[in-house]
Amino acid sequence: MIRKFNIAVVGATGAVGNEVLRVLEERDFPVGELRLLASERSEGNFLEFRGEEILVEKLTRDSFQGVDIVLFSAGGATSLEFCPAAVDAGAVCIDNSSAWRMNPEVPLVVPEVNPRDIAMFRNKGIIANPNGSTIQMVMVLKPLHDFSPIRRVVVSTYQAVSGSGRKAIDELRIQSGELLNGRPVEAGVYPHQIAFNCLPQVDSFLENGYTREEMELVHETRKIIGDQGLGVTATAVRVPVFYGHSESVNIETTDKISVARARELLAAAPGIHVDDDVNNAIYPIPVEAAGQDEIFVGRIREDETVANGLNLWVVADNLRKGAALNAVQIAEVLVKEYL
Ligand code: A2P
Numbered sequence: 001m002i003r004k005f006n007i008a009v010v011g012a013t014g015a016v017g018n019e020v021l022r023v024l025e026e027r028d029f030p031v032g033e034l035r036l037l038a039s040e041r042s043e044g045n046f047l048e049f050r051g052e053e054i055l056v057e058k059l060t061r062d063s064f065q066g067v068d069i070v071l072f073s074a075g076g077a078t079s080l081e082f083c084p085a086a087v088d089a090g091a092v093c094i095d096n097s098s099a100w101r102m103n104p105e106v107p108l109v110v111p112e113v114n115p116r117d118i119a120m121f122r123n124k125g126i127i128a129n130p131n132g133s134t135i136q137m138v139m140v141l142k143p144l145h146d147f148s149p150i151r152r153v154v155v156s157t158y159q160a161v162s163g164s165g166r167k168a169i170d171e172l173r174i175q176s177g178e179l180l181n182g183r184p185v186e187a188g189v190y191p192h193q194i195a196f197n198c199l200p201q202v203d204s205f206l207e208n209g210y211t212r213e214e215m216e217l218v219h220e221t222r223k224i225i226g227d228q229g230l231g232v233t234a235t236a237v238r239v240p241v242f243y244g245h246s247e248s249v250n251i252e253t254t255d256k257i258s259v260a261r262a263r264e265l266l267a268a269a270p271g272i273h274v275d276d277d278v279n280n281a282i283y284p285i286p287v288e289a290a291g292q293d294e295i296f297v298g299r300i301r302e303d304e305t306v307a308n309g310l311n312l313w314v315v316a317d318n319l320r321k322g323a324a325l326n327a328v329q330i331a332e333v334l335v336k337e338y339l
Helices: 015-026 076-088 115-124 132-147 166-180 212-225 259-268 320-338
Strands: 005-010 031-038 046-049 052-058 069-072 092-095 126-128 150-159 231-238 245-253 272-274 295-302 309-316
Touching: 005 015, 005 076, 015 031, 015 046, 015 320, 031 046, 069 076, 069 320, 076 092, 092 320, 115 126, 115 320, 132 150, 132 212, 132 245, 132 259, 132 272, 132 295, 132 309, 132 320, 150 212, 212 231, 259 272, 259 295, 259 309, 309 320
Parallel strands: 005 031, 005 069, 031 052, 069 092, 092 126, 150 231, 272 295
Antiparallel strands: 046 052, 150 245, 245 309, 295 309
């Protein structure tokens, strides 16, 4: 008989939490009991899982008795407060927030890139799921880096509003409708109007003038690739797209990688789909990546200003591989190899 695992989803009513439920269903994860947890605002609501209506409970420190794995997607403060309680109750936490990502004792994992780091979950009982922008970039960097070490990365992101949660999805929808009807709009989630606009600010600013999101791209990429000397510089931009983050990625490698070789390496890598036929206007776009599991890469060109440089365009569904799917894939390795 297949062993089943009791799972708790913290933030089950949120944009990522909801996607976690869909991914667990689709991948036929061996779920025994499923506990859905959120704030008291959602207490008493029901969510569907495998055709059954399941009660949403209020998250407390006592929510984790008998749970094997907890998937957290309810923000950093909730993870910092409640992961230790879950671990004390005997569960392993897979955390989607940034709270634990840079803790040296906590593994930060993309299963296609650094699966062996999962073993480090024994340190604290916690595995961190990287930032979605980082996940899609390191998926593409890894096969190229294995062929010829990457020295420097310059990335600019074009990030969907779903990365900021349900309220931001509503904000783009409502602002778009209001503006098309000639009515004024108010900014709520973001500091400025997001509909028909681009905001060069994702998360808050740090003292060095970069945003948290930009520095997460720097530090998380180094930790996952396992190279503290890797130069990464980022500009993160929020765009009026509902689902799917896009990234312009410029890399410099130690030795030359031709465009043809880069295509081959990427096409052979797990979880990557190369969409690169410009004569037929084929390249990755967020509306096509939305709802898909793969990372899409295209517009692969030589950077003609340096000896060994490439430009790439990388698109992925930020709620799936950028969040829920990556977390569930970590859980799959965990149950197969360690629990
Ligand atoms: P709720 O729906 O009850 O507010 P999103 O990223 O889409 O905004 O979703 C955030 C998720 O995190 C929601 O499920 C939300 O629950 C949950 N959440 C936010 N704050 C807390 C908290 N303090 N305790 C438990 N769940 C929380």
